[in-house]
Amino acid sequence: MTYFNIDAIAAQTFDAIVIGSGISGGWAAKELTGKGLRTLVLERGKEVKHVTDYPTTMMQPWEFEHRGQLKKEVKDANPIVSKCYAFYEGTQQFFVKDAEHPYVQEKPFDWIRGYQTGGKSLLWARQTQRWSKYDFEGPGRDGFAVEWPIGYEDIAPWYSHVEKFAGISGNKDGLASLPDGEFLPPHEMNCVEKYFSQQVAKNYNDRHIIMGRCAHITQPKKIHLDQGRAQCQHRTICERGCPFGGYFSSNASTLPWAAKTGKMTLRPDSVVHSIIYDEKKGKATGVRVIDANTKQMTEYYARIIFVNAAALNSNLILLNSISSRFPNGLGNDNGLLGKYVAFHNYTATINAEYEGYLDSTTDGRRPNSPYIPRFRNVFKQETDFLRGYASGFQAGRYMRDDRSAMGEDLKHGLLNPYLSNVWSVGSHMMGETIPKESNYVRLDKSKLDPWGIPQLSISVDYDDNDRKMVKDFFEQLTEMYTKAGFKNIRTNDSNRTPGLDIHEMGGVRMGKDPKNSLLNKWNALHECKNVFVTDGACMTSTSTQNPSLTYMALTARAADYAVKELKKGNL
Numbered sequence: 001m002t003y004f005n006i007d008a009i010a011a012q013t014f015d016a017i018v019i020g021s022g023i024s025g026g027w028a029a030k031e032l033t034g035k036g037l038r039t040l041v042l043e044r045g046k047e048v049k050h051v052t053d054y055p056t057t058m059m060q061p062w063e064f065e066h067r068g069q070l071k072k073e074v075k076d077a078n079p080i081v082s083k084c085y086a087f088y089e090g091t092q093q094f095f096v097k098d099a100e101h102p103y104v105q106e107k108p109f110d111w112i113r114g115y116q117t118g119g120k121s122l123l124w125a126r127q128t129q130r131w132s133k134y135d136f137e138g139p140g141r142d143g144f145a146v147e148w149p150i151g152y153e154d155i156a157p158w159y160s161h162v163e164k165f166a167g168i169s170g171n172k173d174g175l176a177s178l179p180d181g182e183f184l185p186p187h188e189m190n191c192v193e194k195y196f197s198q199q200v201a202k203n204y205n206d207r208h209i210i211m212g213r214c215a216h217i218t219q220p221k222k223i224h225l226d227q228g229r230a231q232c233q234h235r236t237i238c239e240r241g242c243p244f245g246g247y248f249s250s251n252a253s254t255l256p257w258a259a260k261t262g263k264m265t266l267r268p269d270s271v272v273h274s275i276i277y278d279e280k281k282g283k284a285t286g287v288r289v290i291d292a293n294t295k296q297m298t299e300y301y302a303r304i305i306f307v308n309a310a311a312l313n314s315n316l317i318l319l320n321s322i323s324s325r326f327p328n329g330l331g332n333d334n335g336l337l338g339k340y341v342a343f344h345n346y347t348a349t350i351n352a353e354y355e356g357y358l359d360s361t362t363d364g365r366r367p368n369s370p371y372i373p374r375f376r377n378v379f380k381q382e383t384d385f386l387r388g389y390a391s392g393f394q395a396g397r398y399m400r401d402d403r404s405a406m407g408e409d410l411k412h413g414l415l416n417p418y419l420s421n422v423w424s425v426g427s428h429m430m431g432e433t434i435p436k437e438s439n440y441v442r443l444d445k446s447k448l449d450p451w452g453i454p455q456l457s458i459s460v461d462y463d464d465n466d467r468k469m470v471k472d473f474f475e476q477l478t479e480m481y482t483k484a485g486f487k488n489i490r491t492n493d494s495n496r497t498p499g500l501d502i503h504e505m506g507g508v509r510m511g512k513d514p515k516n517s518l519l520n521k522w523n524a525l526h527e528c529k530n531v532f533v534t535d536g537a538c539m540t541s542t543s544t545q546n547p548s549l550t551y552m553a554l555t556a557r558a559a560d561y562a563v564k565e566l567k568k569g570n571l
Contacts, residue, residue: 022119025308026250031559045115054241110499149521170213311536345431
């Protein structure tokens with residue numbers, strides 16, 4: 001029996017464990033296996049294999065029972081996830097249903113999740129912008145959060161590393177506020193988007209309209225073909241899963257690459273309960289895993305652990321990892337674990353019309369749109385609010401039909417659509433929120449989930465800084481639209497609750513000082529140096545850029561460091 005136990009432990013022992021298989025977890029798996037480590041990847045959701053497990057990806061609109069719409073009973077049963085723009089008949093299989101994974105809302109928060117192999121990398125909006133030196137320096141300059149322990153020069157090589165592999169399209173725009181990357185050819189602006197870009201350049205020297213940068217393969221390189229991926233087909237149904245691998249996902253890219261090494265073991269249906277801390281060794285030695293179906297607990301062991309469960313779940317796992325040494329959660333000597341959570345403010349939009357270029361329209365589809373990089377408080381503090389906002393921009397001329405009549409005339413109106421006599425233009429705001437102690441998550445031990453784990457209680461909200469930022473966004477974009485000759489300008493604040501941005505960050509922030517941060521400059525816990533957190537939980541501040549590219553780069557950088565330290569015998 002003794003020998004049996006030894007054999008069982010050996011079978012459950014790896015060089016590294018990665019918790020989560022989404023964007024950052026997939027990168028951890030790729031980098032660690034690529035450096036020779038036997039790596040266990042734990043995914044709490046079901047297995048989804050590239051191509052074969054995308055059930056709706058080749059379906060035509062008329063093949064859906066409800067033409068893509070959700071049934072009323074589905075919406076009624078899922079009031080939270082139904083708010084997400086990407087949740088519809090063709091994608092519902094990739095979203096967490098409200099009742100199946102409960103959480104506590106101390107303040108209203110719409111937590112959108114995807115539990116399956118690849119996580120939300122199957123569903124993301126694929127926008128990928130680098131941070132600049134000013135984004136990393138901002139917290140230290142403004143004093144609203146602790147200083148970042150790294151700067152742009154530390155992460156720039158890793159941005160290049162992940163961009164080349166993932167496949168990022170974009171222009172070399174030469175902007176100090178938004179560094180250029182390793183780009184594939186960009187998508188093209190239409191005539192009104194180009195016109196607006198020219199008008200902004202004529203009227204402002206600090207504002208720019210550029211083509212968005214996104215994780216779509218516009219011209220495959222050998223590294224993409226080696227992954228089995230092909231050029232983006234511009235189908236714009238990416239959230240159903242792309243059988244061509246035209247956009248980056250863990251399923252199409254990093255996980256198959258890791259699997260080819262023979263070093264990866266992927267275990268789906270594995271709900272991580274907590275991380276095991278050995279007080280004699282002074283480090284983590286493994287994880288406790290509950291089988292999602294049988295509810296049986298198993299322990300797995302490794303020398304290094306990467307926590308990539310997505311920001312709020314990574315907080316949950318660390319908070320639930322208690323021991324005599326860490327009674328308040330792993331690494332939580334300073335009591336800050338779960339605090340200083342932040343996100344992006346997407347509440348504000350502005351729309352207008354343009355009466356020019358009526359000899360033109362758009363043709364085909366494009367999975368990307370122009371982008372307005374942040375221009376407020378970039379180089380210095382210049383407004384009555386901290387930090388700033390970026391924005392999208394899009395123009396289109398659309399088909400209309402006449403539904404005003406009845407009977408035969410109505411049929412004629414529907415069957416004879418016509419081009420509108422104006423172009424529609426619009427922008428949405430992507431505002432940075434300020435990490436603050438009053439925005440936090442904690443465990444509610446009085447409420448357990450179906451696997452016996454305390455539910456996560458979320459207390460996150462907007463503040464006066466966010467409201468001032470929205471006001472400025474409306475004022476500045478209205479001015480820019482007016483100078484471009486746009487008419488019928490309309491602003492809207494949806495007042496939607498936090499969460500629908502799906503950019504939650506923080507709670508396990510990086511920093512220079514163990515007294516006011518949880519992670520060091522290599523994304524390792526200050527107090528448990530063989531545990532690394534490289535998903536959104538690690539973020540010290542949020543800036544305005546879409547965050548996933550930064551998670552990828554931080555993960556690759558941390559994995560490189562971890563393996564080197566492991567070989568030195570330091571972990």
